[in-house]
Amino acid sequence: xxxxxxxxxxLPSWMWLAIFLVVPMAAMASVSLQTGNAIDGFAMTFSFSxxxxxxxxxxxxxxxxxxxxxxxxxxxxxxxxxVAYWIAFKAGHRKSxxxxxxxxxxxxxxxxxxxxxxxxxxxxxxxxxxxxxWGLLPADFHVLATTFAVVGGLTYNFxxxxxxxxxxxxxxxxxxxxxxxxxxxxxxxxxxxRVVLPLSLPGVFAGVLMTFVPATADPxxxxxxxxxxxxxxxxxxxxxxxxxxxxxxxSALSFxxxxxxxxxxxxxxxxxxxxxxxxxxxx
Amino acid sequence: MRGARFGDRLLHLYTWLVIVWLxxxxxxxxxxxxxxxxxxxxxxxxxxxxRWYGELFDIPDLTVALRNTxxxxxxxxxxxxxxxxxxxLALGRHRxxxxxxxxxxxxxxxxxPELVMGASLLSLFVSGNVPRDANTIIVSHVLFSLSFVVVxxxxxxxxxxxxxxxAARDLGATAWGTFRQVTLPAIMPxxxxxxxxxxxLSVDDYVVTSFVNGSTVTFPLWIVGAVKTGIxxxxxxxxxxxxxxxxxxxxxxxxATRRRT
Numbered sequence: 001x002x003x004x005x006x007x008x009x010x011l012p013s014w015m016w017l018a019i020f021l022v023v024p025m026a027a028m029a030s031v032s033l034q035t036g037n038a039i040d041g042f043a044m045t046f047s048f049s050x051x052x053x054x055x056x057x058x059x060x061x062x063x064x065x066x067x068x069x070x071x072x073x074x075x076x077x078x079x080x081x082x083v084a085y086w087i088a089f090k091a092g093h094r095k096s097x098x099x100x101x102x103x104x105x106x107x108x109x110x111x112x113x114x115x116x117x118x119x120x121x122x123x124x125x126x127x128x129x130x131x132x133x134w135g136l137l138p139a140d141f142h143v144l145a146t147t148f149a150v151v152g153g154l155t156y157n158f159x160x161x162x163x164x165x166x167x168x169x170x171x172x173x174x175x176x177x178x179x180x181x182x183x184x185x186x187x188x189x190x191x192x193x194r195v196v197l198p199l200s201l202p203g204v205f206a207g208v209l210m211t212f213v214p215a216t217a218d219p220x221x222x223x224x225x226x227x228x229x230x231x232x233x234x235x236x237x238x239x240x241x242x243x244x245x246x247x248x249x250x251s252a253l254s255f256x257x258x259x260x261x262x263x264x265x266x267x268x269x270x271x272x273x274x275x276x277x278x279x280x281x282x283x
Numbered sequence: 284m285r286g287a288r289f290g291d292r293l294l295h296l297y298t299w300l301v302i303v304w305l306x307x308x309x310x311x312x313x314x315x316x317x318x319x320x321x322x323x324x325x326x327x328x329x330x331x332x333x334r335w336y337g338e339l340f341d342i343p344d345l346t347v348a349l350r351n352t353x354x355x356x357x358x359x360x361x362x363x364x365x366x367x368x369x370x371x372l373a374l375g376r377h378r379x380x381x382x383x384x385x386x387x388x389x390x391x392x393x394x395x396p397e398l399v400m401g402a403s404l405l406s407l408f409v410s411g412n413v414p415r416d417a418n419t420i421i422v423s424h425v426l427f428s429l430s431f432v433v434v435x436x437x438x439x440x441x442x443x444x445x446x447x448x449x450a451a452r453d454l455g456a457t458a459w460g461t462f463r464q465v466t467l468p469a470i471m472p473x474x475x476x477x478x479x480x481x482x483x484l485s486v487d488d489y490v491v492t493s494f495v496n497g498s499t500v501t502f503p504l505w506i507v508g509a510v511k512t513g514i515x516x517x518x519x520x521x522x523x524x525x526x527x528x529x530x531x532x533x534x535x536x537x538x539a540t541r542r543r544t
Contacts, residue, residue, distance in 0.1 A: 006378070010373045013385075021392055024403035027406040028403040080301075082298075090294065090295065102301075102302060104309065104530070107309075119326065120307065125326050129326075224507075238494075250402060251406055254403070257396070258399050
């Protein structure tokens, strides 16, 4: 009985993960190779051309998603690293207060936060409307429905996921190691560049993984802040699935997106010299 | 902070600027829940009122959506916490065949983009002719919350001294008695953290739900649907109340943890 215990404990979760994570992926792989339509039904025809057709039709949106996801990730890194650094080394006993303040947005739903930005940035809203009334901005000035709005929204929404892992890595750095570097005549800049920065790289790695993947695949920011000319691949997949009922195209696009993201992660892991992606991400 | 350098002060100020930036949409959301607006759109400040708090449940569809969200979050959290705690115990305490694969699946469930998860679940339901309703939403929410409960419980289990449980068994406790009186109280903080995370993830979810909802509408789905016609002030009020309750629970939890240690 005791030897069976772990299997009995794991069984319900195994079944859940098998039926609702593994099987659906297989179902999606199968659907992506079928042809047909929503009314007459779909039949398996092993039409790999679905992939070529889907990519051919939507490569601009796919590339745009990678670009926006990448830009937002870089922006988060640049904005977030100094914050993580200051909290880890200089916030003293108030560390947890600052972390709590950074996490405040998560108590408001993602959708509502994004809508709040739409409201703040609206062409004649409380911000720009007022500035236009004062004559400080030209009447046709707008931020909504631009690339900047979408990338800014993505940066805003995922920033804490970049700051937290970097903070965790920096928090583990022993201040005596930095002191030792300075005792050995390293300047502050050199001590940072050659001691602190390398020690924080696992955190940067985890932060990039935790933000790039969801930012690239996010349909909400483009839908609410992007207008009609900033459609991302997430919006296309949603529309193909839910409005056009073109399941094969949508499935092929979903797989393409996942494959592109996986390849991206591995290339990135190689570039950083990380042996085991899973291990680094789990830390 | 005596003798703080200029650079440190600058970084301190910068950190506050980032915090203000992160909080500004929340402040706007709360403020405009008190706006005495007369037109349909809620975009300019027209005076203070508590009217929307009184008329909170005057939009029937919105009320139904909010209730759906809370019921779905409650049910999916209960399921997730039970099966996730079991797996967390198995991974943290036992050696067994398939542990590597299990760890991989737990990681895969966390790292799969929500969009792909939603799309694949819909593929399954479409292929199997499963009607989409509140049940399919619950199933999906358990799936994306499960790994978070497993990870938080496992982290707690590995810090637990096994000799405590052995002592309880030596003193004649049954396996169930040992679990209920020794193991469960010890891992409770991890279980509670997992439960809160899972509830919050469920209440917040738009992407996965949008694929598997059928005709059932949740709070986030209702809001996105209302963007084009204008968001009623009641949404601001509901967002404000959810925010307030969440912050209170988090602070109470932090205080309780501090008292315990």
